[in-house]
Amino acid sequence: NAGVTQTPKFRVLKTGQSMTLLCAQDMNHEYMYWYRQDPGMGLRLIHYSVGEGTTAKGEVPDGYNVSRLKKQNFLLGLESAAPSQTSVYFCASRGTPKTQYFGPGTRLLVL
Amino acid sequence: SQELEQSPQSLIVQEGKNLTINCTSSKTLYGLYWYKQKYGEGLIFLMMLQKGGEEKSHEKITAKLDEKKQQSSLHITASQPSHAGIYLCGADGARRGGADGLTFGKGTHLIIQP
Numbered sequence: 001n002a003g004v005t006q007t008p009k010f011r012v013l014k015t016g017q018s019m020t021l022l023c024a025q026d027m028n029h030e031y032m033y034w035y036r037q038d039p040g041m042g043l044r045l046i047h048y049s050v051g052e053g054t055t056a057k058g059e060v061p062d063g064y065n066v067s068r069l070k071k072q073n074f075l076l077g078l079e080s081a082a083p084s085q086t087s088v089y090f091c092a093s094r095g096t097p098k099t100q101y102f103g104p105g106t107r108l109l110v111l
Numbered sequence: 112s113q114e115l116e117q118s119p120q121s122l123i124v125q126e127g128k129n130l131t132i133n134c135t136s137s138k139t140l141y142g143l144y145w146y147k148q149k150y151g152e153g154l155i156f157l158m159m160l161q162k163g164g165e166e167k168s169h170e171k172i173t174a175k176l177d178e179k180k181q182q183s184s185l186h187i188t189a190s191q192p193s194h195a196g197i198y199l200c201g202a203d204g205a206r207r208g209g210a211d212g213l214t215f216g217k218g219t220h221l222i223i224q225p
Contacts, residue, residue: 042216045212050210105153
Protein backbone atom coordinates (compact mmCIF):
# COMPACT_ATOMS: atom_id res chain seq x y z
CA ASN A 1 0.00 0.00 0.00
CA ALA A 2 1.19 3.48 -0.83
CA GLY A 3 -0.83 5.07 2.01
CA VAL A 4 -1.27 8.81 1.40
CA THR A 5 0.44 10.35 -1.61
CA GLN A 6 0.65 13.99 -2.66
CA THR A 7 1.48 15.62 -5.99
CA PRO A 8 3.40 17.69 -6.76
CA LYS A 9 6.20 17.56 -4.19
CA PHE A 10 7.39 21.07 -4.92
CA ARG A 11 6.04 23.98 -6.90
CA VAL A 12 6.90 27.62 -7.55
CA LEU A 13 4.09 29.98 -8.51
CA LYS A 14 3.87 33.62 -9.37
CA THR A 15 1.37 35.80 -7.53
CA GLY A 16 -2.05 35.45 -9.14
CA GLN A 17 -1.44 32.05 -10.72
CA SER A 18 -3.64 29.10 -9.90
CA MET A 19 -2.84 25.49 -9.13
CA THR A 20 -4.32 22.30 -7.73
CA LEU A 21 -2.70 20.01 -5.20
CA LEU A 22 -3.73 16.37 -5.38
CA CYS A 23 -3.99 14.01 -2.44
CA ALA A 24 -4.70 10.31 -2.92
CA GLN A 25 -5.18 7.55 -0.34
CA ASP A 26 -5.53 3.83 -0.89
CA MET A 27 -6.79 2.90 2.60
CA ASN A 28 -10.50 3.40 1.85
CA HIS A 29 -10.69 6.11 4.53
CA GLU A 30 -13.79 8.26 4.80
CA TYR A 31 -12.16 11.34 6.30
CA MET A 32 -9.53 13.45 4.59
CA TYR A 33 -7.81 16.69 5.59
CA TRP A 34 -5.63 19.46 4.25
CA TYR A 35 -3.23 21.26 6.61
CA ARG A 36 -0.58 23.88 6.12
CA GLN A 37 2.59 24.06 8.17
CA ASP A 38 4.38 27.35 8.73
CA PRO A 39 7.36 28.21 10.95
CA GLY A 40 6.21 29.34 14.39
CA MET A 41 2.56 28.55 13.58
CA GLY A 42 2.55 24.78 13.59
CA LEU A 43 0.04 22.79 11.56
CA ARG A 44 -3.30 24.42 10.82
CA LEU A 45 -6.36 22.85 9.26
CA ILE A 46 -7.48 24.37 5.94
CA HIS A 47 -10.41 22.18 4.85
CA TYR A 48 -11.61 18.68 5.51
CA SER A 49 -14.03 16.09 4.17
CA VAL A 50 -16.04 13.47 6.01
CA GLY A 51 -16.94 11.56 2.88
CA GLU A 52 -17.21 11.56 -0.88
CA GLY A 53 -18.98 14.67 -2.12
CA THR A 54 -18.67 16.56 1.19
CA THR A 55 -16.29 19.31 2.29
CA ALA A 56 -16.07 21.65 5.26
CA LYS A 57 -13.98 24.64 6.32
CA GLY A 58 -11.22 24.37 8.84
CA GLU A 59 -9.30 27.01 10.74
CA VAL A 60 -7.72 28.85 7.77
CA PRO A 61 -9.89 28.27 4.66
CA ASP A 62 -9.64 31.69 2.97
CA GLY A 63 -8.04 31.63 -0.47
CA TYR A 64 -8.48 27.88 -0.89
CA ASN A 65 -11.12 25.61 -2.38
CA VAL A 66 -11.43 21.84 -2.17
CA SER A 67 -13.27 19.01 -3.87
CA ARG A 68 -13.86 15.35 -3.01
CA LEU A 69 -15.40 13.86 -6.13
CA LYS A 70 -13.94 10.42 -5.45
CA LYS A 71 -13.48 8.82 -2.05
CA GLN A 72 -9.78 8.26 -2.58
CA ASN A 73 -8.93 11.77 -3.78
CA PHE A 74 -9.01 15.17 -2.08
CA LEU A 75 -8.02 18.19 -4.15
CA LEU A 76 -6.87 21.55 -2.80
CA GLY A 77 -7.09 24.50 -5.17
CA LEU A 78 -5.56 27.94 -5.09
CA GLU A 79 -7.43 30.19 -7.52
CA SER A 80 -5.15 33.22 -7.23
CA ALA A 81 -1.98 32.48 -5.32
CA ALA A 82 -0.58 35.02 -2.86
CA PRO A 83 2.85 35.14 -1.16
CA SER A 84 1.08 34.47 2.16
CA GLN A 85 0.23 31.02 0.80
CA THR A 86 3.89 30.03 0.68
CA SER A 87 3.91 27.02 2.95
CA VAL A 88 4.23 23.27 3.23
CA TYR A 89 0.90 21.57 2.61
CA PHE A 90 0.06 18.22 4.15
CA CYS A 91 -2.81 15.94 3.36
CA ALA A 92 -4.05 13.34 5.83
CA SER A 93 -6.68 10.63 5.92
CA ARG A 94 -8.36 9.04 8.91
CA GLY A 95 -9.71 5.57 9.38
CA THR A 96 -10.65 3.40 12.36
CA PRO A 97 -9.39 3.89 15.04
CA LYS A 98 -9.25 7.64 14.68
CA THR A 99 -5.61 7.94 13.67
CA GLN A 100 -4.70 10.38 10.92
CA TYR A 101 -2.06 9.29 8.43
CA PHE A 102 -0.14 12.00 6.66
CA GLY A 103 1.29 12.35 3.19
CA PRO A 104 4.88 13.50 2.50
CA GLY A 105 3.88 17.13 1.89
CA THR A 106 3.97 19.66 -0.94
CA ARG A 107 6.30 22.63 -0.68
CA LEU A 108 4.80 25.69 -2.34
CA LEU A 109 6.64 28.94 -2.98
CA VAL A 110 4.63 31.92 -4.22
CA LEU A 111 6.73 34.75 -5.61
CA SER B 112 -10.82 26.83 20.68
CA GLN B 113 -8.37 24.31 22.04
CA GLU B 114 -4.71 25.23 22.34
CA LEU B 115 -1.80 22.90 22.85
CA GLU B 116 1.43 24.11 24.39
CA GLN B 117 4.55 22.01 23.93
CA SER B 118 7.67 22.28 26.03
CA PRO B 119 10.48 22.60 25.53
CA GLN B 120 10.51 24.21 22.08
CA SER B 121 13.89 22.66 21.41
CA LEU B 122 16.06 20.12 23.13
CA ILE B 123 19.67 19.06 22.67
CA VAL B 124 20.47 15.76 24.33
CA GLN B 125 23.59 13.65 24.41
CA GLU B 126 23.19 10.23 22.85
CA GLY B 127 22.22 7.65 25.44
CA LYS B 128 20.48 10.13 27.75
CA ASN B 129 16.78 10.13 28.61
CA LEU B 130 14.46 13.01 27.78
CA THR B 131 10.87 14.14 28.24
CA ILE B 132 8.63 16.34 26.09
CA ASN B 133 5.41 17.78 27.46
CA CYS B 134 2.12 18.75 25.85
CA THR B 135 -0.40 20.77 27.84
CA SER B 136 -3.95 21.51 26.77
CA SER B 137 -6.22 24.39 27.66
CA LYS B 138 -9.18 21.99 27.60
CA THR B 139 -9.89 18.33 28.35
CA LEU B 140 -8.23 16.03 25.85
CA TYR B 141 -10.54 13.51 24.19
CA GLY B 142 -7.84 12.03 22.03
CA LEU B 143 -4.15 12.91 22.14
CA TYR B 144 -1.80 11.93 19.32
CA TRP B 145 1.97 12.00 19.14
CA TYR B 146 3.72 12.33 15.79
CA LYS B 147 7.33 12.54 14.73
CA GLN B 148 8.48 14.58 11.76
CA LYS B 149 11.90 14.34 10.18
CA TYR B 150 13.08 17.58 8.66
CA GLY B 151 11.53 18.08 5.23
CA GLU B 152 9.30 15.04 5.51
CA GLY B 153 5.78 14.08 6.53
CA LEU B 154 4.42 13.18 9.95
CA ILE B 155 4.83 9.67 11.28
CA PHE B 156 2.23 8.46 13.78
CA LEU B 157 3.70 7.29 17.09
CA MET B 158 0.90 6.79 19.60
CA MET B 159 -2.64 7.73 20.55
CA LEU B 160 -3.94 8.17 24.10
CA GLN B 161 -7.57 8.50 25.12
CA LYS B 162 -8.11 7.49 28.72
CA GLY B 163 -6.98 9.36 31.81
CA GLY B 164 -3.88 7.70 33.25
CA GLU B 165 -3.23 5.78 30.03
CA GLU B 166 0.34 4.89 29.14
CA LYS B 167 1.65 3.37 25.94
CA SER B 168 5.12 2.31 24.88
CA HIS B 169 6.78 1.51 21.57
CA GLU B 170 10.40 0.51 21.58
CA LYS B 171 12.14 3.19 23.68
CA ILE B 172 9.33 5.75 23.56
CA THR B 173 6.64 5.99 26.26
CA ALA B 174 3.69 8.34 26.19
CA LYS B 175 1.37 9.11 29.11
CA LEU B 176 -1.87 11.01 29.54
CA ASP B 177 -2.53 12.39 33.01
CA GLU B 178 -5.62 11.54 35.03
CA LYS B 179 -7.21 14.93 34.40
CA LYS B 180 -6.64 14.48 30.65
CA GLN B 181 -5.06 17.88 30.17
CA GLN B 182 -1.40 17.00 29.91
CA SER B 183 0.61 14.38 28.09
CA SER B 184 4.29 13.53 28.20
CA LEU B 185 6.55 11.70 25.78
CA HIS B 186 9.59 10.04 27.29
CA ILE B 187 12.53 8.64 25.33
CA THR B 188 14.89 6.28 27.08
CA ALA B 189 18.53 5.94 26.03
CA SER B 190 18.22 8.31 23.10
CA GLN B 191 19.72 7.45 19.71
CA PRO B 192 20.50 9.55 16.61
CA SER B 193 17.40 8.04 14.96
CA HIS B 194 15.24 9.82 17.55
CA ALA B 195 16.21 13.24 16.21
CA GLY B 196 13.43 15.27 14.61
CA ILE B 197 10.37 17.30 15.47
CA TYR B 198 7.82 15.84 17.87
CA LEU B 199 4.27 17.09 17.58
CA CYS B 200 1.27 16.51 19.79
CA GLY B 201 -2.21 16.77 18.30
CA ALA B 202 -5.65 16.71 19.87
CA ASP B 203 -9.06 15.72 18.57
CA GLY B 204 -11.57 18.46 18.02
CA ALA B 205 -14.51 18.30 20.37
CA ARG B 206 -17.06 18.39 17.57
CA ARG B 207 -18.35 15.44 15.57
CA GLY B 208 -16.26 12.88 17.44
CA GLY B 209 -13.08 14.53 16.30
CA ALA B 210 -13.92 14.31 12.60
CA ASP B 211 -13.10 17.98 12.18
CA GLY B 212 -9.35 17.52 12.26
CA LEU B 213 -6.61 17.80 14.85
CA THR B 214 -5.26 20.82 16.69
CA PHE B 215 -1.48 20.67 16.92
CA GLY B 216 1.14 22.06 19.22
CA LYS B 217 4.02 23.95 17.63
CA GLY B 218 6.40 21.06 18.05
CA THR B 219 9.58 20.22 19.93
CA HIS B 220 12.82 20.11 17.96
CA LEU B 221 15.01 17.29 19.26
CA ILE B 222 18.72 17.12 18.46
CA ILE B 223 20.81 14.15 19.57
CA GLN B 224 24.50 14.85 20.05
CA PRO B 225 26.92 11.95 19.59
